Amino acid sequence: MKAQINNKECSFEAQESILQVARKNGVFIPTLCELHDQGHAPGTCRVCLVEVKREGSATSEFVTACDTPMQDGLQVMTRTQAVQDMRRVQVELIMAEHNQDCAACSRHGDCELLDVAEAVGVRQSACTIAKPGVTSVCEGTDEAIRFDPSRCIRCMRCVAMCRDIQGVDALSLVGRGAETAIVLNGGEGRRQSDCVSCGQCVMVCPTGALAENDQTQAVLNYLIDPEIVTVFQIAPAIRVGFGQEFGLPAGTNVEGQVVSALRAIGADVILDTNFAADLVIMEEGNEVLGRVLEGRGTTFTSCCPGWVDFAEKHFPGILPMVSSTRSPQQCLGSLAKTYLAKKMDIDAKHIRVVSIMPCTAKKQEAARPELAKDGVPDVDVVLTIREFARLLRREGVNLAELEPSAFDDPLMSEYTGAGVIFGTTGGVMEAAIRTLYFVANGKELDGIEVHDVRGFDRVREATIEVGGQVGTLNVAMVHGLKGAAQVAQAVLDGSVKYDFIEVMACPGGCIDGGGHLRSKKGYLKHAEARRKGLYAIDRKTGARQSHNNQQVQKLYQDFLGEPLSHASHDLLHTHYQA
Ligand code: HC1
Ligand code: SF4
8 A cells, every 4th residue: 555755655554553654764753642662652642743635635634643544545744834833832732731840850851741842843831821730649759659740741651551561550541631630540549559669650651740759869868977877789680771871781781880889979888689689599499499399389489579569469369379588679678787787896777778779669668567677677768770870960970981890798799690680580580490400409500591481471481390309390480460460360260380480570570670761762672682781790600509609608607597597587588468
């Protein structure tokens, strides 16, 4: 089939929209609400207006290019004066209703609305309409994500993300016209609602309407307080995702620069969450081993807080199957205020643990009352990648200009290749299998890598011959909550039988967590490069199995005794509530 765009003939396939055909032919049409890699084209912002003339018609009409199918013989004009004027008015209307206090916006310097304003030639909004009295149950702050209705442009990306990709369906659009608002389903406030704070809605919001609850000021306050000992930890995925905030390509290993940056802003102790990932394999691996040997059925991983929250809210029946081991973030926080405090002779009252995570749900995890001792949390503040970048900019530190440096903590910064691959889907499972193989056979797995559990399909399964007392393990790896719901339901129905299931709430795992740099006009653009970055680090690491982490061995010798000991239970395990 053939049509014309700006008087140039082009061919197209049935069902293709005018926007898709234009893009294939290198013709630019500005868009705002549309998110093409997710097939999201609601046509609500009307920025993609084009003029069309149908075959045999003497007059032209204006249509939105994203949701209008291309037709045989259609003439499309994308740059007429009328088109330009209408687009400009459209963006002015959106801007007029939008809170233009850009300095206070989380998307400051990185806003898709301002990009579009520039593209259509709006330099300044012609008028400002007082924001109507929009009310929203998720207005205000909570410990993970906040919603600012005055910056919402009703593009519906967040609603579609939560419903169609995550399958949580925690958001709805209510009201009409200018009074339309996004609200949470299932109960007032994020904790009570269906939302699990995964942050995937934040990743696709084109403005600052959805954002992490910014805690950079709290960390600055710790850093300038001479009484406080700041203990930082960095998550596995940080080292392959953070460089992008400073213009480096996705997947670049910036671990050494992150350590230098933390020193530059005055961190007292720098730990690696990877160390705790190795520790979690020792605890969770022993839980799985016990359950397999005693025939007690499936174990689900517990390190992803979005998943744990989802299980509690939506699949309480599986809670007895969720590993009781706390996440690496929480294990490290707990040990920082006990083991580290003891070894460094610091009063734990003065310690503040700050985590740098690619995740919004980690904020909600750190705030869980059952993970606090006498009301004092083990992890005091969680900064997403975006907040950490903000903190460095506020302190005048440019990561890209720093020389790398090494961790200097002799207690909890060593990690193995197994610990670092936690950051990608399949990584926890692979790390566990490397250690279970050793336990079952008394020797290391030949070739070390377990390719059967790798991949990017949303739900994967594998049968692993571990041998020895463990025998064959049936395992599954799931990333994204839609797949998690499917697997959880199948386990409850008894239609599948797995020994061990790894679940990560975010599609891709932590390498694409809801706390990363936000992409413009795209979603999951960097997962592959970041995943390769983590596997490259694994290959270069001296020891590649968690049980070979010498600092973990020393921790057991000096402090915990053995995996699943009384001390381990006290400091490294938890319980869940429906
Ligand atoms: Fe993750 Fe984890 S891997 S949950 O994805 O188990 O956030 O990176 O820190 O705790 O180690 C996140 C990443 C992270 C924990 C570990
Ligand atoms: Fe949905 Fe996750 Fe956003 Fe909550 S944080 S509304 S669960 S996408």
